[in-house]
Amino acid sequence: MADPASRPQVVIVGAGFGGLFAAQALADSPVDLTVIDRHNYHLFQPLLYQVATAGLSPADIAWPVRSILRRQKNATVLLGEVTGVDSQAREVLMGERRVRYDWLVLATGARHSYFGHDEWEPAAPGLKRIEDATEIRARMLLAFERAEAETDPEKRRGLLSFVVVGGGPTGVELAGALAEVARRALARDFRRIDPRSARIVLLEAGPRILATFPETLSSIAQRSLEKLCVEVRTGKAVTGVTEIGVCVGDNRIAARTVLWAAGVTASPAATWIGAEADRAGRIKVNPDLSVPWKQRIFAIGDTALVMQDGKPVPGLAPAAKQQGTYIAGVIDAAARGRPAPPPFRYRDYGNLATIGRKSAVIDFGWIRLSGFIAWVLWCVAHVYYLIGMRNRLIVSIHWLWAYFTFQRGARLITGTPRK
């Protein structure tokens, strides 16, 4: 093995699914790696909506990056904000500080996007970070509290109305969980309002919800939501969002709580390196995930636009993980002076979304499942992919408990809600 002092330096920006899998796959490579993230934890984003709806605590779905990489001797973890990249000098900039790289992996993820209407954000928070989730949790719980104290019936109606914008998996899961909270967890807790009368509307601009699933599963999901008394409205885009409601086409829906699950935009990594990006800010990468015209820089996960068979690879956790592992192979081969692996190919093992307490839809390609059995599979898959045995155990207990008692364990209004 080469002298450690002269080992190539790999810098990975972002400890989400892509960055973390790249780091772990490089454990035995003759390189030193530095993982930079602005948070000290890896977040299991697929379950973030459960924090937002008071089912789980943040610590149940987040794990310190340091702790995950503790035993990986060639890995160093840095907490901090990346401010730019000097691709001439091959350095990552963190304010004053500079971190040298021989290979750079950009795995910085995405934020939600308001399609040019950033003024909607204060009234319609999205769900990407832990702070978003606790903010949404506080707003949702406060809406019921304020409705209980409100005497004007119209204002009370507005407080008990919730709109979720965006009919992808996150929107569907949020709307389903909201319905369960209102109809089950809070049902008997108030004296003046009946939480079961809450109105929950799911808006989707496209013709159907869960557009990436087969049509049959979309309609099953819609029926499951309607059984939970969620109004599903498709085919019209949101044209305005304020503190008191949403405009959809010519209609107004009065609602004091609006949640945004409609679109994402990549982090500003493309601008750091001056790379070509699509409208959503994703860097257009080569088939080996390298950035064109930029030596030794790769982009993966939600930061990258990876085309396959004429379509973009979806921005899902499994895609990010596969890209992280792939890129580790590319770097490992280069570090050892071996030939590069063949171009990246995304393998789609399936697509799943859950609707409320005991329904889900799964599309494995060769088989489609829905209902209770799909829901059980969904639970097992998500517990399995959590990092750390303790988190698996705790999340399982929370879910079993919630299943049998209808209660939710994290109904706390903490912090100071922005609104």
Place this chain on the structure above:
Amino acid sequence: MADPASRPQVVIVGAGFGGLFAAQALADSPVDLTVIDRHNYHLFQPLLYQVATAGLSPADIAWPVRSILRRQKNATVLLGEVTGVDSQAREVLMGERRVRYDWLVLATGARHSYFGHDEWEPAAPGLKRIEDATEIRARMLLAFERAEAETDPEKRRGLLSFVVVGGGPTGVELAGALAEVARRALARDFRRIDPRSARIVLLEAGPRILATFPETLSSIAQRSLEKLCVEVRTGKAVTGVTEIGVCVGDNRIAARTVLWAAGVTASPAATWIGAEADRAGRIKVNPDLSVPWKQRIFAIGDTALVMQDGKPVPGLAPAAKQQGTYIAGVIDAAARGRPAPPPFRYRDYGNLATIGRKSAVIDFGWIRLSGFIAWVLWCVAHVYYLIGMRNRLIVSIHWLWAYFTFQRGARLITGTPRK
């Protein structure tokens, strides 16, 4: 039973131990009661230090007040801030809103006190609310992160130094838990610093720590702390606190993280009703916990100064619970037109504090325990007194897990630390 519309109205301000026990003990009384709190949860404060030291999540030790009182038909819960009391009109003021009472119970608890040095608060946060705990957790974890990134050895030393001011149970438990975090949980997670080299100082102005315990237990606790490499310094008061350290007498201790566990002051309830209070803001109450010269107003828990055998009843959870139950008896008797119960007497069943991972001291009066057996008893007692079976289960799992793996489950830096 009387017509519900004409039933006497009891208002309880504060859903801590005192207020909650009063509310629950009034379940079968011919009264209607309103519990007002500015948080939507009852907080199990004795374990708050474990949230501050990344062992537990907020939701593990907090439970919605609504949920606790869900089945109690005569109870209504209001979320909101009390701004004053109109004792002539018998109304509690919540901004514009007024809540009528026939009996008023003030159970508003305490905040930490800086003995006239409120300017120390930004540099030395205290531990009373959930937000305090997550703030302290973020500061503690950030100190290690910043030390890892720091190249100046002196600054690094300051970042790795922690001072806890106040040698009561909270200070002792914080210092012990901090030592465990540094010496065990983080031990192998960093590459440039050795968290085990962290300096942890516990300062107590009085002659010994745990002053309310027998002297033998104080010295045992001090030896246990010293075994965990905590420096215990007694007999000198803190004379200054800044962002970079603490002054004790003529000495300076350089430390970037200072935690305040030295003193408490009652909430402003005394000023709402213009009642006589001691220096710590506690309302001096009659032997039946009523407020002198104020009809139908009672004060309990940390809000009240209750004298017994010439000494004040201590500000502990059991005392607040006993007072809550007692006051429910007084109100119940009055509502039924029966004779009032005899004056309140605090029954001291014991006093306990834990030091780190497997040591504790317990003073039952008739027997004194220390070491591992005391620690097991401490764990059992605290799990037993938690509200809700799910919380008991989850906390037990977290503790067992931490005991065997030395890991801590909630190592998240969230929110924006004030500093």
